[in-house]
Amino acid sequence: MSLQLMRGNEAIAEAAIRAGCRCYFCYPITPQGELVEYMARELPTRGGEFLQAESEVSAINMVYGAAAAGVRTMTSSSSPGISLKMEGISYMAGARLPGVIVNIMRGGPGLGNIAPAQADYFQATKGGGHGDYRLITLAPSTVPEAAELVMEAFELSDRYRVPAMILADGMLGQMMEPVELPEPVDPADIPARPWALTGAKGRDPNVVLSFDLDPQGLKKMNQELQAIYRQIQHNEIRWEESHTEDAELLLVAYGTMGRIARTVARLAREEGIRAGLIRPITLWPFPYDPIRQAAQSVSTVLTLELSAGQMWEDVQLAVGQRADTPFYGELGGVVPTPRQILKEVKRYVSS
Amino acid sequence: MEQGVVFAGFGGQGILLAGKILARAGMEHGLHVSWLPSYGPEMRGGTANCTVVLSDKPIGAPIVDTPWALVAMNAPSLDRFEPQLAPGGAAVINSSLVKRDLERTDITGIQVPVTTLAHNLDMPRASNMVALGALIRFLDAVPQEAVVQALSREMEERGRESLIEGNRKALELGYEEAGKVLDGS
Structure with a gap:
């Protein structure tokens, strides 16, 4: 057993890489700066892409794009930055795209401050974006648990094709605890994505959309989403x-x-x-x-x-x-x- | 056993690193540990502090009502944290900068001129290690060798092998100086 003393932000970043995250997009904000720094340093050396976008809106839409192309992908931010991502998250939910969003919460509302808070619960669990959607929301309480739940978030998000959120706060992001890092996921074990946009060579084109202009069609899409949410409620409650x-x-x-x-x-x-x-x-x-x-x-x-x-x-x-x-x-x-x-x-x- | 330790001083005095080395030593010694920094909109020359918890059981709250020990690198730190200390606990006081004694009589004051001692070693930035050495003379949860080892590994990982020897000396000097206060030896 090899324990490392790590910050929550760093453990989350390392766990994401080990979970097979190969595209990470961000716009920096305190108190999750170390997560961005870690990804900037590590991800390019381990076969992935790190990109600091020009805004949070841009970063979440890059996540949408990478997810549609079939890549395990993540973005992270803190409260006001997550608010900016809400439109993109709703689009991901509508388009049935997996992906992980990390919110290292700070004091709000508005610009608030950078101290630890838990005031984004409604936003995460009740739909901060528009439409009838849900986010799988995982709330770690220790640094090792944060690493574990990041792995879990990628798994669940892939399994159900529903975006997942890690909801933590500035204290967990900043503090250090001993972590035994999980073994890296074998890329062969990552579920196949037959729906992804991968070039359509030798097959019919795939389509990734979050809309249907026909109300009957959109009703059906929503019913399918609700059926998935019921499955998640049945299978995935953890406490x-x-x-x-x-x-x-x-x-x-x-x-x-x-x-x-x-x-x-x-x-x-x-x-x-x-x-x-x-x-x-x-x-x-x-x-x-x-x-x-x-x-x-x-x-x-x-x-x-x-x-x-x-x-x-x-x-x-x-x-x-x-x-x-x-x-x-x-x-x-x-x-x-x-x-x-x-x-x-x-x-x-x-x- | 669960002991909380607060390290406090000016930003730039190496407060956060001293706390991290203690936490790392505790971890490598088989204890549960947590390290929690203050992380407000701070800058060099402002105040900084961190809380380390050492425990033989999984740690719940990483914030501590009544710390068992304090490292006060400057006067405002002693003013702020002295009232919080647990009875029977101790404060390592940087007597180079703090010109007062403890107000309380139910805790032990360990007066060590850490800034001056570090200067005398020609290692002015190692005052944090002098203070850490003094602290572990009082704390019995983590042996001195574990702290020296954690210090060496931390410096190696930072590519600062050349600083290990000087910092180790600073740590040992603090340990000896605290002994003079605690045991009269």
Whole structure:
């Protein structure tokens, strides 16, 4: 086993190359600059193309082009830059193109700041672009998990021909942890792309489009998309659960807040509060059922986020009237310490 | 065992690298580690800090309420982080630049003139290693040899083999100086 101490941004870049990403397009933005630098340095030496586009809009449309040509491809940015990519992401969803988009979230709205935040949950999971589409959304909470989920994102995106997003934040992008890097994917194991635009020699031409001017035709295209989304919801929900068996209070948190919540749960247990934790790993598809199950036996389900309460809406949908569903969040790039959160936990236990 | 360490000082004093070498040494010594930098819109001469967590269990929060140890390379760093330290913990204080003692009595002050000592070694940029050496005299989670090894590997990877010897000396000097404070030896 060989461990390397890596930044989240670097681990994501290296994992993408190992997943077979051979075209990466970007426009730089903090706090994911190291991801761009790593790709600029490494990808051209490992058989790939690195291109810094003139804008985020341009970069996502290059991803569209590379994906249509059958290449594993990725772009990365941070919140305001991701907003600019939304049109292209919707087009990819409509054209059934696989590809990975990394959002290292920062404080918003607007230009916001470069501190860690989780306020792009709605944008990622509820359709930041137009139309009835979904993004497979994966939320790592540690650097090694980020590397693992990048590999997973390419696999899932290819398997279903649905774009996938890695939703992390500035803290995960900037921090270093030991990583055991995954083995590189054998190009022979990457699923065939008989639909890709590869020159049409000896076969009928392929067409990659995100439109159908005939409403009946577009209806059919949408129905096919929805059928794929149902399959993904059925097959691909991922979450981590700890100490839910005897819990009196359930914490739900993802990403950076998810790992802080692990410490909070431990501190709470040390003080005699039986806290459990569910950490959604896929934000879409969302783990409604596991949360509903765990909520049966607790009085309180406390959602923790670095936002004003976005995932909270999904938690409320899952829990319904089974338990109280309070919320604790920090705004604007402020990250609470475990003991600050523990204070909140105690408030709900004593009431 | 879970210990949080904060390194803080001016940008350019090698704060982030000192933290990284400690984290790397911890990793190579078999511990779980995390390294979290402050990364605001900072510039040379501004303030910088990073938090390293060393643990025998997987690390939840990489931010720490009550650090076990602090390296304060300048006065604002001591002002900011002294109140946060855990009782029983310690602060390595760069006494070349910080002209005050600790206000608290429940933590140990390790006064080492790291800037001056690094200058005396003719390695002015190795003040961070003098401070790291002093720190690990107090921390028992990571042995000195592991830190020396992590330092060597880090310099090799950066193509700076020629700096290993001087930095190792700086580290050892800090270790000895802290011993004078901690053990009176």
